[in-house]
Amino acid sequence: MKTILTLITALFLAGISQAQTFKVPPYQKLKLKNGLTVYLMEQREVPLINVSVVFDAGAVQDGNRYGLANMTAEALLFGSAKYTKAQLEEKAEYVGASIETYAGKEVAKLSASFAVKDQDLLFDIIQDVVTKPTFDQAEFDKYKQRQLLQLTQQKESPRAVVNSYFNRFVYDAHPYANPITGTPSAVSAITVSDVRQFYLKNYTTDRAAIAIVGDFNSADMKKRITSLFGNWKTAAATTPKLTEPQVTFDKNRVLLINKDDARETTFLIGGKGITQNNPDFIPVTVVNTILGGRFTSWLNDALRVNSGLTYGAGSRFGTYRNSGTFAISTFTKVSTTTEAIDLALHVLDSLHRTGIDEKVLESAKNYVKADFPPRYESASELANLLTDMFSLGFDESFINNFQKNVDGLTVAKTRQIIDQYFPKNNLQFVLIGKADAIREKVKKYGTITEKEIKAEGF
Amino acid sequence: MNYRIRLLTGLLVTAGLVVHAQNKPKPEDVKTFTLRNGMKFMVLEDHSIPNANFYTFWKVGARNEVHGITGLSHFFEHMMFNGAKKYGPKQFDRVMEANGGSNNAYTTENTTVYTDWFQSGALETIFDLEADRIRDLAIDPKMVESERGVVLSERSTGLENSNYRVISELVKSVAFVEHPYMFPVIGFESDIKKWTQADLERYFKTYYSPNNAVAVVVGDITAAQVRKLAEQYIEPIPAQPLPDSIRTVEPPQNGERRVTTYKDIATPNILLAYHTPATRHPDYYALDLLSGVLSAGNSSRLVKALVLDSTIASRAFTNFGESFDPNLFYIYGIAASNVSAEQLERSILNQIDKVIAEGISDAELQKLKNQKLMEFYRTMETINGKANSLGTYELFFGDYKKLYEAPSLYEKVTKEDVQRVARTYLTARNRTVGYLLPEPTKKGAAN
Numbered sequence: 001m002k003t004i005l006t007l008i009t010a011l012f013l014a015g016i017s018q019a020q021t022f023k024v025p026p027y028q029k030l031k032l033k034n035g036l037t038v039y040l041m042e043q044r045e046v047p048l049i050n051v052s053v054v055f056d057a058g059a060v061q062d063g064n065r066y067g068l069a070n071m072t073a074e075a076l077l078f079g080s081a082k083y084t085k086a087q088l089e090e091k092a093e094y095v096g097a098s099i100e101t102y103a104g105k106e107v108a109k110l111s112a113s114f115a116v117k118d119q120d121l122l123f124d125i126i127q128d129v130v131t132k133p134t135f136d137q138a139e140f141d142k143y144k145q146r147q148l149l150q151l152t153q154q155k156e157s158p159r160a161v162v163n164s165y166f167n168r169f170v171y172d173a174h175p176y177a178n179p180i181t182g183t184p185s186a187v188s189a190i191t192v193s194d195v196r197q198f199y200l201k202n203y204t205t206d207r208a209a210i211a212i213v214g215d216f217n218s219a220d221m222k223k224r225i226t227s228l229f230g231n232w233k234t235a236a237a238t239t240p241k242l243t244e245p246q247v248t249f250d251k252n253r254v255l256l257i258n259k260d261d262a263r264e265t266t267f268l269i270g271g272k273g274i275t276q277n278n279p280d281f282i283p284v285t286v287v288n289t290i291l292g293g294r295f296t297s298w299l300n301d302a303l304r305v306n307s308g309l310t311y312g313a314g315s316r317f318g319t320y321r322n323s324g325t326f327a328i329s330t331f332t333k334v335s336t337t338t339e340a341i342d343l344a345l346h347v348l349d350s351l352h353r354t355g356i357d358e359k360v361l362e363s364a365k366n367y368v369k370a371d372f373p374p375r376y377e378s379a380s381e382l383a384n385l386l387t388d389m390f391s392l393g394f395d396e397s398f399i400n401n402f403q404k405n406v407d408g409l410t411v412a413k414t415r416q417i418i419d420q421y422f423p424k425n426n427l428q429f430v431l432i433g434k435a436d437a438i439r440e441k442v443k444k445y446g447t448i449t450e451k452e453i454k455a456e457g458f
Numbered sequence: 459m460n461y462r463i464r465l466l467t468g469l470l471v472t473a474g475l476v477v478h479a480q481n482k483p484k485p486e487d488v489k490t491f492t493l494r495n496g497m498k499f500m501v502l503e504d505h506s507i508p509n510a511n512f513y514t515f516w517k518v519g520a521r522n523e524v525h526g527i528t529g530l531s532h533f534f535e536h537m538m539f540n541g542a543k544k545y546g547p548k549q550f551d552r553v554m555e556a557n558g559g560s561n562n563a564y565t566t567e568n569t570t571v572y573t574d575w576f577q578s579g580a581l582e583t584i585f586d587l588e589a590d591r592i593r594d595l596a597i598d599p600k601m602v603e604s605e606r607g608v609v610l611s612e613r614s615t616g617l618e619n620s621n622y623r624v625i626s627e628l629v630k631s632v633a634f635v636e637h638p639y640m641f642p643v644i645g646f647e648s649d650i651k652k653w654t655q656a657d658l659e660r661y662f663k664t665y666y667s668p669n670n671a672v673a674v675v676v677g678d679i680t681a682a683q684v685r686k687l688a689e690q691y692i693e694p695i696p697a698q699p700l701p702d703s704i705r706t707v708e709p710p711q712n713g714e715r716r717v718t719t720y721k722d723i724a725t726p727n728i729l730l731a732y733h734t735p736a737t738r739h740p741d742y743y744a745l746d747l748l749s750g751v752l753s754a755g756n757s758s759r760l761v762k763a764l765v766l767d768s769t770i771a772s773r774a775f776t777n778f779g780e781s782f783d784p785n786l787f788y789i790y791g792i793a794a795s796n797v798s799a800e801q802l803e804r805s806i807l808n809q810i811d812k813v814i815a816e817g818i819s820d821a822e823l824q825k826l827k828n829q830k831l832m833e834f835y836r837t838m839e840t841i842n843g844k845a846n847s848l849g850t851y852e853l854f855f856g857d858y859k860k861l862y863e864a865p866s867l868y869e870k871v872t873k874e875d876v877q878r879v880a881r882t883y884l885t886a887r888n889r890t891v892g893y894l895l896p897e898p899t900k901k902g903a904a905n
Contacts, residue, residue: 022508045506046483046835086757093755094825096832115832142769149772149795152724157619261722263618264611294560296551305548308607311615331615363556370558370577373507378839 021403022373024396027386028218032230035206039386040221041213043379047116049214050379051126054387057108057202060175060242065190066457067182069103071140071147072198076101076110078139080125081132085139088125097122099129103180106321107391108203113380116215127228133199140192151184155453158259158266158331158432163318165451166268166430168458169255170325174245183457204234211386213379244322247272249426252446258435259453265337265433269344270327271423276319276392282405283417284317289364291315291351291422292328298347303330309340321392326423334434338441341429352424356414369403483838485862488848489681491688495697496669499688500848500858501681504841510677511841512574512584515849518665519568520643521704521783527657529645532565533609534661538572539563540601543594547601550587557583567639568782569853575842578678582687589691592666597658606650613644621894622790624721625729629892630786632717633731637708639785667698672852676845708733708784711888718893725772726799727894730806731786734778734883737854743867744875745787745883749778750826751818751876752789752809757825759809760789769794770805780854786890787883799893810884817877830868 027041059069077099079085092099097114099122110130114122154160164179171177182190210229212221249271274284285293292299292315303313313330328348332340356364376385376399389395429445431438432453442448489501519531539561541547554561559576574584616623627642634640644650673692675684711733734745752760753776764771770793777788789810793802837843851861860867 046839048832048835048839086762089756093757094821094828096825096829113832113836115835142766145769146765146772146794149724153772153792156621156721156723159615159619263614266618294555296548296555301548304608306604308604309611311608311612331618332611333614363552366558366577367555367560370509370575370580371560373509374575374840374842377507377841378836 021400022376023400024376024385025382027213028222030222032205032226034230034232034234035208036229036232037209037390038222038225038229039209039211039390040218040225041211041382041386042216042218043213043382044215045379047215048379049114049116049119049122049212049216050383051110051112052211052213052380052383052387053110053126053130054209054391055108055203056106056207056237056239056391057198058104058106059178059180060106061198061202061239062175062178062182064186065194066178066186067147067180068186068190068194068198069108069202070180070182071143071187071190072195072202073101073103073108074143075135075140075195076129076133076199078143079134079136080128081134082128083125085136088129091121092125095121099125105176105178105180109384109387111380111384119216123224123228130203131229131232135192135195135199137192140195144187144190147181147187148184151181151187154181158262158453161453161458162266162268162329162430162432164458165255165257165432166270166325166327166428169253169430170247170271170428171245171323175242176245176320176323179458185456200235202237202239204237205229205232206234207237209387209390211383211390213383213386242322247323247325249428252425252427252429254429254431254442254446254448255451256435256439256442256448257430257432257451257453259432260434262334262433264331264333265340265431265438266331267337267341267429267431267433268327268329269341269348269427269429270315270325271426271428273317273324273326274319274421275324276321277394278319278324280417280421281319282402283409283413284421286361286364286368286406286409287351287356287414287417287422288315288317289368290356290360291347294364294367298351299328299330299344302343302347303332303340307339307343309336309343313340313344326421334437337431337433337438338444341442341445345427348422348424351418351422355418356411358411361409361411361414365406365409369406372402483862485859488858490858491685493668493688493693495693495695496667497688497692498672498852499684500672500674500852501679501684502674502676502844502848503678503680504676504844505678507841508578508678509841510576510578510581510675510679511845512576512588513674513845513849514572514588515672515674515853516570516572516665517568517670517853518570518661518701519566520641521567521638522665522701523638523641523645526649527653528641528649529609529643530649530653530657530661531570532643532645533605533650533653534658535563535565535570535572536605536609537597537602537658538591538595540605541596541598542591543596544590545587546596547598550591553583554580554587559584565643566779567643567785568780571846571849573842573845581679581683585687585691589695592668592692593695595662595666597655597662599655602655602658609644609650610647613647613650616644621721621723621727621792622729624719625727625892625894626788628717628719629729629731629788629890632715632892633711633733633786633890634708637706637783638704639708639783663698664701667700668692668695669697670700672849674845674849674852676841676848704783711890714886715890716893717890718895720895720897722897723894724896725793725795725797726802726896727790727792728799728803728806729892729894730789730803731890731892732883732885732888733784734787735784736782737780738856739784741875741879741882743864744871744879745778747823747826747868747871748813748876748880749776749787750829751813751822752776754826754829759813760791760806763809764791764802764805768805770797771802774806780850782854799895803891810880813877813880814884817873820873823871823873823876827868827871831865834865
C-alpha cells in the first residue's frame, strides 16, 4: 500500500531553486479484444525489460479462506503447461531474470525483469504461468507446509504482525481485515481445488492489465503482446464491488497482545483514514509529513530527538480503494510504554490545537515534492506505477500535477484537512508487549481486550 | 521507514559482468578530483530525474573500536546529525528537509556512510550543511544523553525483531578471539550507557579528517558545479594525520567453535561462519560466486535441496560481504517443523561437502555470471545504486573503476576456482557454529 510521506519544520529557507516538474515518461495504452489492458513505455537506460501484470485478485476476495489469494498468486509459479516449477526457475535464473508473484489486499501482481536478449524465453514463461498454470499438487503441499511454519514464525517479530492486528481490530468482519498471508487453520484447510477455483474466478482479462517498460520498440512489442495474450479467454469478472466498511468508534479501545519475552512495547494508535482516490490525498500527505512522515516530523522530534524514548516514531495513512486507516506507529522499552503513548497523544493533540504555520507548510511541500521523482526512477517502478494506475483508477495527471497540487496547498486548507481527516477522539490502540507489566498502566487509554501473540490469527 | 542509521555487517553491492549493450555504462562517465586536503570526489551525471545525491564514505567502523567504546562508530554517526557551528542541534535535518532533501546513514564493521538525497537545486545547501559538520561538529552533552536512549532503543528493537541479529552477534564474538570484528556494530549495552564526551571528541579528531573520506555525487548536476562547490566549501577544511592502521591480525582458527543461546522461537535457527580473506584478496570473486551457488535463487543448492525439494529448512541463505580485513562467510538456516538443529546442520554440511568433492557444473557457473551482469544493470539504473556502488568499489576494491572491470574478473573465475575456495575455506577447523534454540519446554517442570 502506498504510505504517505512526511512533515515539519523549516527554519531556514535559503533561496531554493525550483525543482523541475516531474512527469510520467510517454507511454501507450491499448485494450485487446478480450478486454486485457496493455501499457507500453520505452526506457532505454539499460538493456532490460520489465513487466508488471495486475489482477483483481487480492485478499479481500478470500471469503473465510484467509490466505487463499496469497496462495493462488504464489501457486502461479508452481508449474504451467510447458514448464515444471523447477524448470521455470532454472531457466529464468540461468539468464539472471526474476519473476515474482504476490497478492496484496486488493490486487495480485506478477513482476518480471530480464535482459532484452532473453525476451523470447521470458515472455513465453510469463504467458504460460499466467494463462496455463497447473497448480501442481506436490509443490502445493510443500508450499503449504512452509507457509504454516512462517505464520508461526512471523509472530516472533512484533513489527511483522502489528498491522494485521490493527486491521482486524479496526475493520472487524469486513474483508479489509483479512490477513494477507492467512491464518494456520484457514491455510491448513485450503486445497488445490480452492486455488484453481479462485484463479478461474478472479484472474480475468476484463479486470487485468499488463505493463511493459524497457528497451524495446513499441510497435513490435504491441504485436508480441497481442499474439501472446490476444487469444486468452477467461470468464467475465463476477465479483461485486466491495462494500464500504464502517470505521467509526464511539469510544477509545485498547487491544493488548501479550508477548511473554518482549523487551519493548510495539504499538499503533489510530482510526479511520482516507481512500486512495480521496481528492484530498495530496493535502493529507503533506500534513501527515509534518505530523509523522519525515525525520523532523513532530512525532519523531518528540519521541526520538527530544526524549530518546525510541529509535523512530511516525504516522501513516494506509489507503485502499474503498477505505483507509490512519495510525501513529512506534516502539519503546517496556518501562516507558505510557510515557511514549502519552507523548504521542500529546503530539496528535497539538496538531489539532495549534495547526500548521506557513513556514512549516513550506518546508513540508519542498520535502514532499523532492521525495516524489525517485519513486518512479527505475523501469520496474514505472511498470508498477502503470498497473497501479489501472487498478487504483488514477491516470498520469496525478503524477504530472503532483508538484503543482502540492504547491497549491494553503495554511487555511490545512486547518480543514486536520479537522476532517486526522482522528482526534475515540482512538484505537494496538499494543504488543509484556501484558503483566503494562496492563494496569494502559487501562487509562480505554476498554481493554487481551490476546496472546501465540494464539491463532489476529 | 526512513530513519537514519542502519547497521549493516556487509554492503550489498553488485558487480558488473560482460557488458555488451549499446548503452554501456563506462568508467569514463565518472569524473574525479581530489581536493588539496585529500578528500576525493567522484561525480556521475544522470539527468533522468530532477534529483541528485551526495554520499560520503568515511573509513571508520566497528573495526576501529576497543572494549569500552564498542558501538562508538555507530553512535558517532548519530551525533553527526546533532549540531555543528553554523547549524545547531536539529538544524541539519530541518534545513535539509526544508530545501527538498532527506538523509540517512549507515555504519558497518568497516565504514560509516552518510547519504543525502535532494532535488538538484539544493546542491549548494547540501555542501554548506556537510562542510559545517565535517569542519565544526559540536558535540552537545545534552544531545549525547538523549541519543544514548535512541541507540539503546535501536539495539533493543533489532534484538526484538530479528533472530539473525541475536545469533550473529554471538557467533562473531566467538569466531574472532583477537580482531575487533568480534564486536557488534551497535555496541555492547554497557558501553552504550557509559561512553564519554572525551571519547566522542577524540573520535571526531581521529577519524573525521577530509583525507579519511571519499565523496560521491550522482544525479542531475554537473561535474563542474560539484567541483566548484567542493573547492568552496570542503577544501578549506584542514587535513589531519591519518589514523593508525589496525594492528591486530586474527590468527588462523585451528578447530571448530560452537555456541548456543535460547529464545522463545518456533524452530531452531543456525548460523555457520567460516573465516575468509579480505575483499582485495584474489579469491574474493570465486567466494562471491560460491555464495551464489549455495543460495542465490530457488535453483541454488541450499534453497533447492533444503527448502524446496525437502522439508528440512524454511529458509536458507548465505552472507558474504565486503571487508577491509579478513572476515566471515556466513550460512544461515531456519529449521522446518520437527527438524532439529543437528539435522539442519548436517544437511547444510552435506551440501558443502558435495561442492568440495564434486565441484559445480558449467551451467551453474554461467548462471552466476549471468546473474551478476543483471545485478549490475539494475544497480546502474538508479542514482542511488550508482553512488553506493562507486563508493564501495573505491573503498573496498581500491578503485571505483573496478566496478566496471568486475565483469572480466568474474568471467575469469573457473569451476575449479569455486571448488578450490570451498575446499580451502569451508573446513571444519575454520568453522564456528551457532545455535539459536527454542526455550526448553516447561511441561516437564510442571509435571
